[in-house]
Amino acid sequence: MRFTSEQRLDDDVLEREFTLGEVPGILWTPGSASAPAPLILLGHPGGLRKMYPRLAARARHSVAEGYAAATIELPGCGDRPRSAAADAARADLRRALAAGEPVDEIVDRLVLPLVDQAVPEWRAALDALLALPGIGGPVGFAGGVIAVGIRLAVVEPRIAAAVLFAGSFVPRSMFEEARQVTIPLLVLLQWDDEGNDRQLALDVFDAFGSQEKTLHANMGGHTGVPQFEGDAGNRFFDRHLK
Amino acid sequence: MRFTSEQRLDDDVLEREFTLGEVPGILWTPGSASAPAPLILLGHPGGLRKMYPRLAARARHSVAEGYAAATIELPGCGDRPRSAAADAARADLRRALAAGEPVDEIVDRLVLPLVDQAVPEWRAALDALLALPGIGGPVGFAGGVIAVGIRLAVVEPRIAAAVLFAGSFVPRSMFEEARQVTIPLLVLLQWDDEGNDRQLALDVFDAFGSQEKTLHANMGGHTGVPQFEGDAGNRFFDRHLK
Numbered sequence: 001m002r003f004t005s006e007q008r009l010d011d012d013v014l015e016r017e018f019t020l021g022e023v024p025g026i027l028w029t030p031g032s033a034s035a036p037a038p039l040i041l042l043g044h045p046g047g048l049r050k051m052y053p054r055l056a057a058r059a060r061h062s063v064a065e066g067y068a069a070a071t072i073e074l075p076g077c078g079d080r081p082r083s084a085a086a087d088a089a090r091a092d093l094r095r096a097l098a099a100g101e102p103v104d105e106i107v108d109r110l111v112l113p114l115v116d117q118a119v120p121e122w123r124a125a126l127d128a129l130l131a132l133p134g135i136g137g138p139v140g141f142a143g144g145v146i147a148v149g150i151r152l153a154v155v156e157p158r159i160a161a162a163v164l165f166a167g168s169f170v171p172r173s174m175f176e177e178a179r180q181v182t183i184p185l186l187v188l189l190q191w192d193d194e195g196n197d198r199q200l201a202l203d204v205f206d207a208f209g210s211q212e213k214t215l216h217a218n219m220g221g222h223t224g225v226p227q228f229e230g231d232a233g234n235r236f237f238d239r240h241l242k
Numbered sequence: 243m244r245f246t247s248e249q250r251l252d253d254d255v256l257e258r259e260f261t262l263g264e265v266p267g268i269l270w271t272p273g274s275a276s277a278p279a280p281l282i283l284l285g286h287p288g289g290l291r292k293m294y295p296r297l298a299a300r301a302r303h304s305v306a307e308g309y310a311a312a313t314i315e316l317p318g319c320g321d322r323p324r325s326a327a328a329d330a331a332r333a334d335l336r337r338a339l340a341a342g343e344p345v346d347e348i349v350d351r352l353v354l355p356l357v358d359q360a361v362p363e364w365r366a367a368l369d370a371l372l373a374l375p376g377i378g379g380p381v382g383f384a385g386g387v388i389a390v391g392i393r394l395a396v397v398e399p400r401i402a403a404a405v406l407f408a409g410s411f412v413p414r415s416m417f418e419e420a421r422q423v424t425i426p427l428l429v430l431l432q433w434d435d436e437g438n439d440r441q442l443a444l445d446v447f448d449a450f451g452s453q454e455k456t457l458h459a460n461m462g463g464h465t466g467v468p469q470f471e472g473d474a475g476n477r478f479f480d481r482h483l484k
Contacts (some may be wrong), residue, residue, distance in 0.1 A: 087280065191448070191457075202444070205459070206433070213435075214468075215459035217447070226456075228481065232474065 001128035013063045015056070020128055023121050024048060024079060025072035028059035029134055036136030037068040038241040039129060041122060041152075041159075043143030045168060046077030054223075058142070058230065065234045066242070068135045072125050074145070075117040086110060093169075097195070107169040111147045115174075119151045126158060140237045144168050146204070153181045161185070161240035163233045166201035167193055167222055178207040185213040186236045188229055193222045243372035249253065255305045257298070262370055264365050266290060266321060267314035270301035271376055279310040280483040281371060283401075285385030285396075287410060288319030296465075300384070300472065307476045308484070314367050316387070317359040326354060335411075339437070349411040353389045357416075359376045361393045368400060382479045388409050388446070395423045403427070403482035405475045406451030408443035409435055410462055420449040427455040428478045430471055435464045 004024075005017040012031035017024065017171055026048065030037065040062050044051045048071070048190050059069035076083035089110035096103045135222040138160035149164045154177050170178075185208055189201050205215050214236075218226050246266075254273035261267065268290065272279065282304050286293045290313070301311035314348040318325035331352035338345045371377055380402035383391050391406045396419050408431040412420075427450055431443050447457050456478075460468050 005436065086282065212468075213461055217457035217459075219453065219455055224453075228477070231477070235470070235473070 005019055007217050013060050020125055023072050027070045028063050029068045039068045040140045042069055042071040043149055045144055046074035048073045048078045060228045070129050095155050108171045109170050115147050115151045118148050124155055138241050140241050147174055150177050167196055170204050175207045179209045181208050182210050184240050185210045187215045189217040191217050191219055195222055255302050262367055265314050269312045270305050271310045281310045281377050282382045282384050284311055284313040287386055288316035290315045290320045303472045312371050350413045353413050356390050357393045360390050365398055380483050383484050389416055392419050395425055409438055412446050417449045421451045423450050424452055426482050429453045429457045431459040433459050433461055437464055
């Protein structure tokens with residue numbers, strides 16, 4: 001892990017960009033030295049530059065509550081080398097959605113390789129981040145792509161709780177993985193998400209094997225998650241990570 | 243309104259039983275004089291004595307956060323005169339549910355007269371409670387019977403926000419009323435509620451006309467609402483009543 005830039009934000013949050021091999025990422029920690037903070041991994045749909053304002057807002061909210069927060073770029077997104085297969089699948093998905101055609105096969109082609117490549121990268125980032133001073137376990141995952149969150153929750157024992165955004169497609173074959181998830185979950189669903197299937201999201205929530213799982217559904221579209229859900233997420237992590 | 247008993251609970255909450263005409267009720271207020279507190283009406287499925295432990299716990303939680311809380315007995319429940327028609331409908335409902343038969347007509351017979359009688363009683367209680375010193379508006383409603391909450395939210399302009407328990411049947415004819423609800427709502431759904439229809443609850447949530455409506459679904463049966471939802475309800479009311 002190599003730090004490539006560092007700035008102190010005005011609420012005394014230290015923001016550091018890093019690269020881990022080929023993968024760029026960002027780490028937010030308290031500006032002043034403190035006891036090791038539990039770490040929250042911030043998931044997102046890909047494109048760190050485009051997502052930066054929302055990611056930084058979520059990170060600063062978490063740091064204010066005593067957490068460290070970090071994220072990495074997804075494969076084939078942002079400044080990372082594109083994948084011709086993923087780009088073709090994305091175009092096919094847009095076409096199929098516009099035409100009202102079934103998307104299951106396209107979702108498999110788009111999401112399964114993404115999950116297969118991204119999850120080992122998140123785990124490697126976790127190794128590097130937990131080796132830094134000031135960052136401790138347990139670890140939470142917050143965000144999307146929900147399929148990445150599901151796989152991480154199944155294979156990565158250091159993740160103790162997750163806030164999952166039900167705002168992207170889940171391959172049917174991953175329902176079996178969802179049943180294997182046992183950590184506490186808070187699932188956020190935008191009721192009128194234009195790019196998502198509400199019933200699919202409810203089915204995924206139903207499938208999770210966790211004894212404590214809570215669904216928060218709010219009005220509005222994909223990017224309309226109300227601000228108070230940030231507080232709700234922090235309180236959920238407070239119960240499970242502190 | 244006539245107070246019939248008064249006791250000071252150990253967390254400095256003043257609990258007073260009252261009657262308003264034929265209708266018994268309970269009022270919980272801060273033990274020490276303070277600025278007028280916003281009032282939360284605590285809905286329930288009927289039977290104040292049986293429900294007392296849970297109602298008192300919810301009330302004390304609310305008073306600790308700066309609210310007054312009050313509830314009244316439902317028609318035909320607890321110590322109030324039984325209704326032969328309602329008792330027959332309840333028995334029919336149990337039979338139909340056990341046999342897996344349709345219940346729409348029975349739900350109409352059971353719930354619609356209850357709503358018609360209960361809602362004017364809650365409004366009369368509101369008149370009397372808001373005339374007391376130390377109790378001010380705005381007013382919240384929290385609990386069930388959800389059909390009572392829906393009607394109250396439509397007809398009673400003093401109710402500014404509601405936490406509704408999606409744990410009882412809603413007559414199909416009340417979906418039109420649900421569309422007329424415009425106040426902020428937090429709807430609690432027990433995902434595995436043995437006595438309720440999950441899809442019906444999701445349909446009711448979808449029908450509400452409110453711009454701000456949030457669904458919190460948790461695991462477990464009818465009485466298994468997690469304790470942290472009490473905190474979530476108070477924070478919801480803090481946003482809208484304070």
